[in-house]
Amino acid sequence: MPGPSTAPATPPASAGPRVPSSAPSPSTARTPTPARTPSDQTRRTPSDQAPSAPRAGGAPGTTPPPPGPGRTRTTPPAAVAGPSSQNPGGGTPLTGDPGTGQRSGDTRNPPPGSDNQPPVTAAVTIEASTATATVGDVVRLRATGAGLVSATWSFGDNTSQATGTNVSHTWTAPGRYTVTASATLTDGRTPIANAEIVVTAKPVEQPPATGPTAQLALDPATGNAPLTVAADAGASTAGSNPITTYVIAWGDGSTDNGRRATHTYPQAGTYTVTVTVTDSAGRTATAAATVQLTAPATPPKAALSVGNFSGSSYVSGARALSASQSVAGSSPIVSYRYEFGDGSPGTTIQSTDNYQLAGHHYAIGTYQASVTVTDQNGLQSTATATVDTEYSISFAKQAASSSPGGTTWTVTISGNGGSNGEAIQSVTGEGLRDDGCSGYKFLMGGSSCTVQVDVPSGTPSRVITVRSNARNNPATYDVAR
Known part of the structure; x- marks a missing residue:
């Protein structure tokens, strides 16, 4: 019988994809009928054994061992996806992340040195923190798959690419963006996975509602009473809603409605004027201003009285003019100016002097004297009085004694009893003696x-x-017997 051939066996075309030179010998090749042994697990196709779930942090759960001394990397044959209940049309299935709803397609790339082998399927999946984002939101992306070494990312918005198995990205405009992860596996294959992210516009934040701002101007704000004041709230500004009402309170119990109003204050005092504005939403604002009213300046009121000097030093026609009964107005009196009315120069007496009266010697007659008082503000008042230097005198005669040589008569001269008094300057005549x-x-x-x-x-x-x-x-007078 012929012995075994030393030439390598050539598998028939129907026996499946060609095994590379590092594949096992024909004696260990899988036959169609025997049951699969544990050693066959190393030659299971992707359709026989799916890659394990990726570990936390994006590292793949299962990575084919790298070639080492005495061993070669076995590249699993490509799985032929035929029609099934899950994939009626056949073709390459899409894997996805059930947590995010993202799906990614796998690209079949034959490993190096396998030009005569059918393509194999490399499962790479994109996991996204969300499928729908808002402009400005950060979306975290992770590429997972068996033997995944690195990935290069494109985000569909013309921004720079990123590298790594875990990346983050922010979109600046709304739209539907296709994210692409170009992966590199440990065996050199470069599958590509895609995912779609829907980016919506960021909601426009409405500013918080604001109330109105009240402003109030007064013209004039100071003066003497009575005074008419105009109030103007026209500079008030609305907030979120238009201003609907203006109420002006004058500080004395009276009010007016409207942006502008006038009011008359009859008395002096300090008044606080307020305006309250209200908008269509019921929001209010208040502004205030002060009116300072003073009493009108009043002049003094002068008074003048005429009296006589008394005493032994009195001379005929001397008169005392007094303005002590004058009354000050809104300011104190500072001076008194006397005019005597007989053509002689007048005199001014200060209020700080000991006496506010003036003495003057008049000739026999009647005169019109005056006094002008001046206060601290320069306001003046004048009063007049009549000076009369003529008074009645009554005479009485009485026989005091008689003698054979003649008679001596005593003559009594009396005043008229008036308050002004009378002055005798002289008594002349023959026979006078004991003139008192x-x-x-x-x-x-x-x-x-x-x-x-x-x-x-x-x-x-x-x-x-x-x-x-x-x-x-x-x-x-005739003094007779």
């Missing part, structure tokens, strides 16, 4: 003085002349 009236005698309140007149025997009378400030001055 001459020398500017002042008769006040009806007082009197006496003179004695000698009338010789055989002489019927004597004539004396009295000079005074009386209306009948000078007066001549």
Whole structure:
């Protein structure tokens, strides 16, 4: 019998894809009928054994061992996907991430040195943190698959590529973007996986609702009462809603509606004016301003009285002019200006002097005197008074004694009892002796003085002349028996 051939057996065309030179010998080749042994597990096709699930962090769960001394890498034959209940049309199945709904297609690439073998399937999957994102959101992407070494990513938005099995990306415009992961496996194959990310526009954030802003202007804001003030709230601004009402309160209990209004304050004082604006949503705002009103400046009120000096130093026609009864207005009185009315120069007396009166010597007659008072603000007031230097004097005569050589008469001169008093300047005539009236005698309140007149025997009378400030001055009186 012929012995075994040493030439390598050539498998028939129907026996499946050609095994590379590193495949086992014919004696160990798989036959169609025997049951699969544990050693056959190393030659199972992808359709017989799916790659294990990737480990956490994106590292594949199962990685074919690299070639080493005395061993070769076995590349599993390509699985032929025929029609099935899950894949009625046949072809290459799509794998996906059930958690995100992403699906990725696998690209079949034959391993190096297998030009005569049918293509094999390399399962690479893209896992996305979300399938629908908003502009600006960060989407985390991970490429998984057996023997995955690295991946190059394109994000469909013309941005720069990224590398690595785990990447993140942010889209700046809404749209539907295809993410592509070009993977590299340990055996050199470069499958490509795709996933679609839907990016929606970022919602426009509405600004928070704002209320109105109130503004208030017053014209004028100060002055003397009574004063009319105009209030203007036209500079107030609306917030999220238009302003619908304006209420102006004048600070004295009265109010007005509208952007602008006027009001008259009759009395001095300080008033706080407010405006309250309300918008269509019921939001309000308030502004305030102050009105300062002062009382109007009033001048002083002058008063003038005329009196007589009393005492032994009194001279005929001396008068005292006094403005002490004058009343100050809104400011204190600082000076008094006296005019005597007889053509003589006037005089000014300060309020700080000890006395606010002026003395003057008048000739017999009637005069119109005046005083002008001035206050601290320069406001003035003038008062006048009549100065009358003529008064009535009554005379009485009484026989004091008589003698054979003649008779001596005592003449009594009395005042009229008025408050102004009378002044006797002199008494002249023949026979005068014991004259108690001459020398500017002042008769006040009806007082009197006496003179004695000698009338010789055989002489019927004597004539004396009295000079005074009386209306009948000078007066001549006949002193008779």
